[in-house]
Amino acid sequence: MSTPATSATTAIEVAHIVKRYGDFEAVKDVSFSVDEGEIFGLLGPNGAGKSTLIRMMTTLIPLTAGRAIIAGHDVAKEPDAVRRMIGVIPQALTSDPDLTVEENLSIYAKLYSVPKAERVKNIDQVLEAVDLTKWRSAQTKTLSGGMRRRLEIARGLVHNPSIFFLDEPTTGLDPVSRIAVWEMLDNLRRTRKLTMLITTHYMEEADKLCDRIAIVDHGKLVALGTPIELKHNVPGANVVEVHFDRDTEEWQGRLEKLDGVTSVQAESAGFYRVLTSSGSTTTMQLVELAASLGETLTSLSVQNTTLDDVFVHYTGHQLRDEQVKPPVFTLPPRPGERP
C-alpha cells in the first residue's frame, strides 16, 4: 500500500539517516529535503559518504537508522513503490556492452513493466533527448565514454521516473563530454520537470547544475544552501592567490595584517590563498609590500569566492586533499641503500 506524499512539493525527505558498517559510521545523522523539480547536489570528496547516501535512498542498501521518504514512500517500508518512482544512474557504466543501445533500453523498460506501445514511444523519446537516435542499433561497446554515459542517462529515464538519482554522472569524462552532459541534464530538467539528486566531487559541476548543494564530509552534512548562499557565508568576497619566489614564515602574518583580509591559507611553499572583502585593495597593498621587502611575486590572481573556498571554509581542508591520498605503503630501502 502506498502512503500519501508527505508534502505536495517535497520530492525527497531524509531525516536523521545513519549507516553503520560494524564500528564504522559511513553516514552520520544526515537530514535534508529536496523540492519537486529541483536539482540537488551532494558535494564531497571520495569516501565522504555520498554514494552510501544515494544507495540508501535508492533501496540498494538498508538504513541503519533514520527515515528516507522518496516521492511520498518510505524507503524501508515500501521499497518497490520507491523503485517505480525513481530512475538511477550508478557510478559505474552498467549498460551491457554486448547489447545494442535500443536493446539495453528495451530490457530496462521491461524490467519496469512498461507496456509495449509506451515502451517504443519512450525509447524514441529518450534517445532523442540524449541525442543517440542514430546510434540506436550500435552495440554499446562501440560507443565512446560520453555516449555510454548518455545511454546510462537514457536508461534511467526510459520508464518516465519522477525523481532521478545520478551518482557522479560525469566522472571519467573529458571536459567537452562533461559539458554536454550538463547541458543535457539541464535540458531534461526543463522539459520533463524532473527532480534530480546528483552526487559529485566536481565543484564546477555542482555550481553550474545544482539549485541547492549539500556539502558532505566524513559522512556528515556540513553545509546546505544555494551556491550563492554558500558563497556568501564565506567571509570575504574575493580570493587572492599569490605565489612568492622565496618562502619565509613571516608571510602568513604579513598577509593577515593587510586591509580586508579575513583568512590566509598556506597551500604550498610560497603559495597562499587570501580571502578578502576587497580584492583590489589587498592586491595593491600586497604588491607594495613585496616591493618594499624586495621580494619577487611569481604569480598573482584575484577571483570571486568559489565553491572550493566554501568547501575549505566548512571542512577545513581542500576537496583535492581527499582525492589524492598519500601512499599507505612505502617501499623498504634497497639492500645497501642508505635510508
Add this chain to the structure above:
Amino acid sequence: MNRLSAIVEREMRKFFRSPMLMVMSLMMPILQLLIMGNAFGGKITGARVAVVDNDHGPEAVKLREGFDSIAVNIKTFTTVEYPNEVQAREDVRTGKIDAAVIIPPQYSRRVYAQDAPVIGFVVDNSDLFTSSSLESEMQLLVTALTTPVIQPRLANQIALEIVELYPYVNYLKFLLPACIALAMYISVMIGGGMLYIDDKARGVHEGYLVTPITKLELVFGLNTAGAIKATLAGICITVIGSLMAGLGIVFHPWVMLQLLALILGTSIAFNGMMFLLMVRVEDPLTPRAMFGVLNLLLFYPSGAMYPIASFPWWLRALSVVDPFTYAIHGFKAIILKDGGFQAIQFDLFFLFVFGIGTLLIATPLFKRTL
C-alpha cells in the same frame, strides 16, 4: 513474468553475441573425446618380444609358429631372435625390447613326457598396460597349444560362456556420456557462474536492483537462462559426439526425447548447484579458481572414467551426492544401452530434485540489496 523474461532475453542475447562462450564450452569435451577416446582403449600393437630358443625341438617350433601367427594377424608383437637369456633380460630392463620368451632346453621332451613343461616370460611390469596385454596374448597362445586337437566327448573342465548384451563399445563411445555432462558443466560454469560474478563486479546487478524486479524473478530469470545455455551445449555435444563415435541411436525420435529430458534435468541440477555456490561470491577470481577444483571433485568420482564399484567408501559417498554420477549414468543408459525411460527414471528424479532443491536453498541466500 515480463521482468523474468527480460532477464532471460538479456542473458540469451549476450550468449549469442559471444559465440566464443559456446565454442569454449564445447571445445574441451570434444577434444577430450577425440584425444582420450583415441589414446586410451586401443589395443597394443607392434611390441618387440625377444625369443631365446634353448630347445630347437618340434614343440619349440610350434610355439614360434604361434608367435609368427600373432605377428601377422593381430600384430600385438613381433619377435626378435636373441642368442642368450642374459642379454634378453638386460634388454627388457633397458627398454630395448618389451618382453622376452625363454624356451628352456629339453622343452619339447618335457611336453611329450608331460613332465611339467615351462616357458619363461620376462616382462617390464613398470608398464602395466603393455605387460598385461602381452601376458594375456601369451596366455591365450599357451592355452591353445595345450588344448587337445580332438575334444573329449565329455568336458572335464567347467567352461564359462560369455554373452555380451550390447554391441562392442569402444573407448570413444564409452567416453561420450561423460563428455556430454562435462560440456554442460563448462557451459554452466562459464555462462552461469563466471558471467554472473563478472556482472556483479561490473555493477550490472546494481542496475537490476534499482528496478522493481523481485528476488524470485531475478533468481529464476538468471537460472532459466543458465539452464537454456547448458541445454543447448548438451544438445550440440550429443549430436557432434555421436557423429564422431558413430552412434546413430541418438537420432531415433524416442531416444531423442529421453536424451532431451535428461539434458534438461542435468542443466537444472548443474545450474542450481552453481547458483548455490556462487550466490554470495563477490570476487570474479573465485569462480575461476573454483573451476578446476570443482571439475576434479565432481567429474572423476562420478564413474565417468572408472567404475564407482572400485572406489573407497569416502569416494563412493561423494559419488552418491554428485549430480555428475546420475547424469553420466543416465547418458550411458540411453546412448550405450538404449535402456528407455525405465533405466533413467531415478537419474531424472535425482537431477530434478537436486536442481530444484539447491535453487530453493540459494533463493533466500540471494541478496536483493548490495
